[in-house]
Amino acid sequence: xxxxxxxxxxxxxxxGTVGGATAQLLYSDxxxxxxxxxxxxxxxxxxxxxxxxARSLGLPESTFTSDLNAVLADPEVGIxxxxxxxxxxxxxxxxxxxxxxxxxxxxxxxxxxxxGPELMAVARENGTALSFEASCGGGIPVIRALTDGLLANRxxxxxxxxxxxxxxxxxxxxxxxxxxxxALADAQADGLAEADPTLDVSGMDTAHKITIMASLxxxxxxxxxxxxxxxxxxxxxxxxxxxxxxxxxxxxxxVAERKSDGFxxxxxxAFISTEHPLAWIRGPxxxxxxxxxxxxxxxxxxxxxxGSPTASAVAADIISAAHGIDGTRFHTLGLYQDxxxxxxxxxxxxxxxxxxxxxxxxxxxxxxxxxxSILGNHNISISSFLQKxxxxxxxxxxxxxxxxxxxxxREEDLNGALEEVNKLEIVDGxxxxxxxxxxxxxxxx
Amino acid sequence: xxxxxxxxxxxxxxxGTVGGATAQLLYSDxxxxxxxxxxxxxxxxxxxxxxxxARSLGLPESTFTSDLNAVLADPEVGIxxxxxxxxxxxxxxxxxxxxxxxxxxxxxxxxxxxxGPELMAVARENGTALSFEASCGGGIPVIRALTDGLLANRxxxxxxxxxxxxxxxxxxxxxxxxxxxxALADAQADGLAEADPTLDVSGMDTAHKITIMASLxxxxxxxxxxxxxxxxxxxxxxxxxxxxxxxxxxxxxxVAERKSDGFxxxxxxAFISTEHPLAWIRGPxxxxxxxxxxxxxxxxxxxxxxGSPTASAVAADIISAAHGIDGTRFHTLGLYQDxxxxxxxxxxxxxxxxxxxxxxxxxxxxxxxxxxSILGNHNISISSFLQKxxxxxxxxxxxxxxxxxxxxxREEDLNGALEEVNKLEIVDGxxxxxxxxxxxxxxxx
Numbered sequence: 001x002x003x004x005x006x007x008x009x010x011x012x013x014x015x016g017t018v019g020g021a022t023a024q025l026l027y028s029d030x031x032x033x034x035x036x037x038x039x040x041x042x043x044x045x046x047x048x049x050x051x052x053x054a055r056s057l058g059l060p061e062s063t064f065t066s067d068l069n070a071v072l073a074d075p076e077v078g079i080x081x082x083x084x085x086x087x088x089x090x091x092x093x094x095x096x097x098x099x100x101x102x103x104x105x106x107x108x109x110x111x112x113x114x115x116g117p118e119l120m121a122v123a124r125e126n127g128t129a130l131s132f133e134a135s136c137g138g139g140i141p142v143i144r145a146l147t148d149g150l151l152a153n154r155x156x157x158x159x160x161x162x163x164x165x166x167x168x169x170x171x172x173x174x175x176x177x178x179x180x181x182x183a184l185a186d187a188q189a190d191g192l193a194e195a196d197p198t199l200d201v202s203g204m205d206t207a208h209k210i211t212i213m214a215s216l217x218x219x220x221x222x223x224x225x226x227x228x229x230x231x232x233x234x235x236x237x238x239x240x241x242x243x244x245x246x247x248x249x250x251x252x253x254x255v256a257e258r259k260s261d262g263f264x265x266x267x268x269x270a271f272i273s274t275e276h277p278l279a280w281i282r283g284p285x286x287x288x289x290x291x292x293x294x295x296x297x298x299x300x301x302x303x304x305x306x307g308s309p310t311a312s313a314v315a316a317d318i319i320s321a322a323h324g325i326d327g328t329r330f331h332t333l334g335l336y337q338d339x340x341x342x343x344x345x346x347x348x349x350x351x352x353x354x355x356x357x358x359x360x361x362x363x364x365x366x367x368x369x370x371x372x373s374i375l376g377n378h379n380i381s382i383s384s385f386l387q388k389x390x391x392x393x394x395x396x397x398x399x400x401x402x403x404x405x406x407x408x409x410r411e412e413d414l415n416g417a418l419e420e421v422n423k424l425e426i427v428d429g430x431x432x433x434x435x436x437x438x439x440x441x442x443x444x445x
Numbered sequence: 446x447x448x449x450x451x452x453x454x455x456x457x458x459x460x461g462t463v464g465g466a467t468a469q470l471l472y473s474d475x476x477x478x479x480x481x482x483x484x485x486x487x488x489x490x491x492x493x494x495x496x497x498x499a500r501s502l503g504l505p506e507s508t509f510t511s512d513l514n515a516v517l518a519d520p521e522v523g524i525x526x527x528x529x530x531x532x533x534x535x536x537x538x539x540x541x542x543x544x545x546x547x548x549x550x551x552x553x554x555x556x557x558x559x560x561g562p563e564l565m566a567v568a569r570e571n572g573t574a575l576s577f578e579a580s581c582g583g584g585i586p587v588i589r590a591l592t593d594g595l596l597a598n599r600x601x602x603x604x605x606x607x608x609x610x611x612x613x614x615x616x617x618x619x620x621x622x623x624x625x626x627x628a629l630a631d632a633q634a635d636g637l638a639e640a641d642p643t644l645d646v647s648g649m650d651t652a653h654k655i656t657i658m659a660s661l662x663x664x665x666x667x668x669x670x671x672x673x674x675x676x677x678x679x680x681x682x683x684x685x686x687x688x689x690x691x692x693x694x695x696x697x698x699x700v701a702e703r704k705s706d707g708f709x710x711x712x713x714x715a716f717i718s719t720e721h722p723l724a725w726i727r728g729p730x731x732x733x734x735x736x737x738x739x740x741x742x743x744x745x746x747x748x749x750x751x752g753s754p755t756a757s758a759v760a761a762d763i764i765s766a767a768h769g770i771d772g773t774r775f776h777t778l779g780l781y782q783d784x785x786x787x788x789x790x791x792x793x794x795x796x797x798x799x800x801x802x803x804x805x806x807x808x809x810x811x812x813x814x815x816x817x818s819i820l821g822n823h824n825i826s827i828s829s830f831l832q833k834x835x836x837x838x839x840x841x842x843x844x845x846x847x848x849x850x851x852x853x854x855r856e857e858d859l860n861g862a863l864e865e866v867n868k869l870e871i872v873d874g875x876x877x878x879x880x881x882x883x884x885x886x887x888x889x890x
Contacts, residue, residue, distance in 0.1 A: 025597060025739055028890075036664060037596050038777040133594070139740035141594025148593070149578070149586025151482050152470060152760030219481060277746060280725045294470055295584035295757035298747035301722060302740060308889050312740035315597030323777060325770050332483040332768060444753050445473075 004127070005324035006078025006103040011045040011071045013093050015054045018107050018134070019046070019083030021307030022314045024057045033315070039322045041079075041315075045071045068093065072100035079321050081314055082106040091115055098122045098130070103321040107134035107310055110199075113208035113224045116215070120330075120338035129330035131317035136209040137162060139309030140302040141316065142288045146216040147329055153292025155217040157440055158256040162209045164284035164305045165193045165200040166232050166252040170269075171282045173240045174249060180235060192284055192305075203231035203267040206254045214256035214265050217290070219335040220343035222265060228348040230268035239358055239432055242386065242403050243271045246356070249279040253437060262344035264351060269434060271356055276439045289440075296442035349412030354383065354436040357406065357414075359421060360399035360428040367426050368402065378417035381407045399428035405436065449572070450769035451523025451548040456490040456516045458538050460499045463552050463579070464491070464528030466752030467759045469502045478760070484767045486524075486760075490516045513538065517545035524766050526759055527551040536560055543567045543575070548766040552579035552755055555644075558653035558669045561660070565775075565783035574775035576762035581654040582607060584754030585747040586761065587733045591661040592774055598737025600662040602885055603701040607654045609729035609750045610638045610645040611677050611697040615714075616727045618685045619694060625680060637729055637750075648676035648712040651699045659701035659710050662735070664780040665788035667710060673793040675713035684803055684877055687831065687848050688716045691801070694724040698882060707789035709796060714879060716801055721884045734885075741887035794857030799828065799881040802851065802859075804866060805844040805873040812871050813847065819869075823862035826852045844873035850881065 012023045026033070026043035033041050043063055046054050051064045071077055080097040082104055084090040090111050097104050099122065106112070112119070112135055123130050133143045137160075146155070161167050165187055172183035184201070187193035199205045207229045211222050232252050240250045248271035256265045272279045277299050281287045286304025291297055303309035320326040330336065361367045372382055386403040406414065414433065422430045457468045471478070471488035478486050488508055491499050496509045516522060525542040527549055529535040535556050542549050544567065551557065557564070557580055568575050578588045582605075591600070606612050610632055617628035629646070632638035644650045652674045656667050677697050685695045693716035701710045717724045722744050726732045731749025736742055748754035765771040775781065806812045817827055831848040851859065859878065867875045 029597065029599075029739075032599055033597055035779050038779050139737075140743055141590055144589060144594050145586055148765065149589050149761050150757065151764050152474065152478055152757055154474075154477055277725060280722060292584075292757060294474075294753045294760070296748050296754055298585055298745070300743070300745060302743035306889075308739045309741055312595065312597055312737060315739070316594050319596050320593065323773055325773060328768055328770060334480050334483050444751075 005327070006321055007076050008039055008041045008078060008322040009044040009074070009076040010041060010079045010081060010318055011047055011077045012043065012081045012083060013047045013068070014082070014084035015046050015048045015051065016083060016085065017307045018310045018314065019081065020053050020057050021311035022081055022083060023054065023059050025311045025315050027059055033319065037319045039319060041318055041322055044074070044077055047071055068096065072097060072102065077102065079103045079105060079318050081318070082108060087111055087114060094119055095122055098126050098128055101126055101128050103128050103327065104130045105314055105317040105321060106130065106132050107314060109135040109205065109208035109212060113211045116212065117221060117338040120336050123330065124338065129321070129327040131321055131326045132212070133317045134310045134313035136213050137286050137288055137300065138302065138304040138306065139312040140286060140288070140300045140304065141313065142213070142300045143216065145290060145298065145300055146213065147333060147335060150290060150292050150295055150298070153294045155290060155292055156258050156443070157291040158210070158213055158217050158288060159278055159437070160210060160213065160254040160288040161251055161278055161281045161286050162254050162288065162304060163200050163206045163252060164286055164303070165197060167281060167286065168192050168284045170232060170250055170252065173237055174244060177237070179237050180233070201231045201233040203229040203252060206252060206267045210254035210256055210265055210267060213288070214263070215337045216335045217256065218258060218263060219340055220263065221337045221340045222263070222343055222345060226345040227265045227267060232269055235269050236432065238401060239434060242358060242401070243356060243434070246384070246405065247274055248272060248436060249274055251278065259346060262346045264346040266348055271434050271436045273438060291440055291442065293443065293445045296444050349415060351411045351435070352408055353411070354408055354438065355406045355414055356434040356436055357404045357418065358432040359402055361402055362399050362426050362428065364426050370424060370426065371404070371421055374420045375417050378413045380409045380414055380417055383407045450772070451766055452521050453484055453486045453523060453767040454489040454519070454521040455486060455524045455526060455763055456492055456522045457488065457526045457528060458492045458513070459527070459529035460491050460493045460496065461528060461530065462752045463755045463759065464526065465498050465502050466756035467526055467528060468499065468504050470756045470760050472504055478764065482764045484764060486763055486767055489519070489522055492516055513541065517542060517547065522547065524548045524550060524763050526763070527553060532556055532559060539564055540567055543571050543573055546571055546573050548573050548772065549575045550759055550762040550766060551575065551577050552759060554580040554650065554653035554657060558656045561657065562666060562783040565781050568775065569783065574766070574772040576766055576771045577657070578762045579755045579758035581658050582731050582733055582745065583747065583749040583751065584757040585731060585733070585745045585749065586758065587658070587745045588661065590735060590743065590745055591658060592778060592780060595735060595737050595740055595743070598739045600735060600737055601703050601888070602736045603655070603658055603662050603733060604723055604882070605655060605658065605699040605733040606696055606723060606726045606731055607699050607733065607749060608645050608651045608697060609731055609748070610642060611651070612726060612731065613637050613729045615677060615685070615695055615697065618682055619689060622682070624682050625678070646676045646678045648674040648697060651697060651712045655699035655701055655710055655712060658733070659708070660782045661780045662701065663703060663708060664785055665708065666782045666785045667708070667788055667790060671790040672710045672712060677714055680714050681877065683846060684879060687803060687846070688801060688879070691850065692719055693717060693881060694719055696723065704791060707791045709791040711793055716879050716881045718883060736885055736887065738888065738890045741889050742885070794860060796856045796880070797853055798856070799853055799883065800851045800859055801879040801881055802849045802863065803877040804847055806847055807844050807871050807873060809871050815869060815871065816849070816866055819865045820862050823858045825854045825859055825862055828852045
């Protein structure tokens with residue numbers, strides 16, 4: 001157990017979007033925070049090399065410094081906010097701050113997903129702690145649900161829409177019929193996507209988050225590299241539209257499930273029934289559904305990114321740190337990754353579920369018969385079938401989409417079947433396969 | 446600040462639905478809770494006069510006792526769960542437990558809404574604390590959002606669907622076209638409504654909850670008696686249906702808003718646009734939307750009642766109490782009612798908004814002209830108008846519904862106008878008026 005409560009002076013390392021918003025919140029709302037929390041939290045330093053953004057926010061020059069060592073030597077600074085981002089410098093600063101006995105608050109999911117257990121161990125060795133509410137779900141207090149509100153539950157599953165950029169793009173595609181590239185360009189124009197959107201649209205940002213959340217939910221250590229990840233960058237508008245006809249909404253879904261033979265973590269586009277609450281999440285909003293054996297289904301909704309909402313979560317951690325609450329939790333709960341052994345992660349093939357398959361076929365007689373007998377040979381039974389009339393009659397040279405949904409099947413059986421289907425001459429290119437995620441039964445104890 | 450962390454032995458007072466489920470959770474999941482929380486929380490006593498329910502749950506006889514004084518004298522009991530319910534005995538036991546220095550955890554919203562500040566003061570005098578996550582929103586950790594996750598925000602508004610019985614009944618009315626009485630009977634058959642459903646359907650249970658939540662959200666003291674409350678027991682299926690035609694869902698909505706001239710708390714049926722996340726909440730589920738000046742709109746969703754979900758919240762409080770975390774918060778935060786002065790509450794008439802009005806009129810020429818000129822005289826402008834064809838042509842003796850929606854207006858102006866309209870000979874009975882609640886702008890700082 002940590003013996004000391006950190007001093008309420010705060011140093012913010014890195015004055016980018018989140019660091020700037022955090023510094024601005026601490027500076028403008030100092031009186032509000034003291035009134036509400038009873039703690040005199042105070043912005044003491046902004047550590048960076050370039051202060052143009054800090055200046056544009058009207059932050060006080062007296063807090064600007066480039067001397068990290070001097071900041072870490074200041075006993076009035078008990079809490080360090082790491083908003084440098086990335087892996088290299090951030091990790092170096094993070095460790096220095098922990099070794100100086102500071103409580104570190106971060107929004108850096110990449111760093112935690114890659115090096116979480118190592119950093120937690122450094123914190124423990126130095127009698128301090130770290131907090132990372134802002135790393136998952138932006139302003140939504142979802143880390144707190146896992147480490148506090150739902151602590152008396154065995155968590156059975158997590159389903160998350162955890163990337164606002166992707167959800168904005170998918171909402172534009174579904175509701176306005178935009179092509180992926182156009183929706184992405186609009187997201188960039190609105191400041192909702194980076195110039196290089198790879199981390200978001202590839203699903204990797206979401207993979208970082210589900211790895212962190214699943215670790216706390218299940219009290220296990222998970223390996224980011226073993227999470228199957230697919231992004232939205234290969235998703236075809238045609239599939240979004242066909243899914244909608246079938247009553248499904250396409251979402252980039254992070255799933256973490258407890259199974260009888262291990263845990264399954266995965267990130268990929270999924271079709272969610274429009275009856276499921278996660279199907280309601282539109283635009284840049286995020287949400288996480290958490291299933292506990294006592295509480296059943298709970299869901300947490302809000303802005304998953306942006307300076308101000310993320311700063312709200314960082315500031316909540318600063319207050320909890322200054323109360324000694326986050327330190328108590330870090331040193332008492334059994335959920336943190338460094339306290340747990342690496343856990344068996346099931347490959348995507350081990351999942352059972354319903355699937356949507358779309359093949360482009362040349363309009364020849366017998367095509368459905370051929371495909372359905374291949375599926376049958378792999379023990380996959382068809383639930384529904386959809387074939388669109390060709391737009392121009394008699395255009396025999398063009399391939400046309402057929403859509404099949406399956407009953408519950410094991411994904412590796414389906415992979416085997418589709419490998420055969422893809423080899424058929426009547427099939428143009430490769431089939432598209434999307435998991436249909438049904439509403440999960442609550443199984444309340 | 447409280448100096449001691451309560452011993453992790455727990456006494457549950459009152460073994461009804463919630464008390465029984467809490468005792469059962471603590472007993473069955475003792476190892477799980479210790480593994481996750483790091484705290485050896487243990488069920489030590491069940492205090493009641495009748496143990497038939499406790500026996501039916503398989504709880505150990507060794508915990509059964511009727512001797513509250515002996516329980517309170519046991520130093521191994523640091524935490525007392527008050528699940529007696531009601532106001533009289535519960536309050537007596539609550540105070541005794543606090544005076545014995547125990548940390549008290551409760552789900553009793555009526556008690557807190559009526560006597561919260563008084564009980565908090567007793568806790569403070571005795572160097573102990575109280576926790577009440579389970580009092581609002583059942584298993585949803587929404588009290589924690591207000592006292593922890595959103596602490597760095599100025600909260601501007603709360604909107605809640607906080608009664609599962611009412612939401613189940615309204616969902617059945619809206620989706621299956623059931624009359625109120627039939628939907629209520631079905632809720633009773635499903636165990637979702639009490640034999641005497643008054644506390645739920647009158648809106649009073651919801652009023653208890655919004656009073657507690659608003660106090661924490663705004664850091665003010667509010668008076669339950671000054672909250673305008675209307676239930677769903679007078680809601681007509683016809684209005685639910687007309688609302689749906691206009692794109693609205695009828696919900697029993699609790700609202701607490703910060704206004705420039707005070708705070709408005711109210712509980713009544715409202716029409717919510719189907720675009721608003723709260724419109725999605727179906728069946729017995731609950732949700733609360735909380736708007737903070739940094740985080741924007743966040744929403745918390747889950748089961749608002751039932752033994753197991755409520756016990757999940759009670760157990761979260763027990764763990765936080767045993768960690769010393771709830772004690773720290775109770776003694777540090779400025780949000781608790783006993784630390785704040787009674788606050789000015791605005792009457793319902795002071796609200797401005799859009800309204801739905803339904804009048805039953807005798808089908809005479811000029812009726813709309815007469816009503817609209819009365820509204821005009823009170824500065825109320827009409828946004829839309831709906832008149833259904835009479836089911837049987839020429840049946841001049843029966844009154845027929847007309848529906849008017851207004852532009853934004855002050856409710857007291859509308860009340861004045863409707864008073865005049867109700868006096869018209871062409872109007873049969875009194876008009877029905879329902880507030881239309883639009884999605885709130887986030888106004889992020």
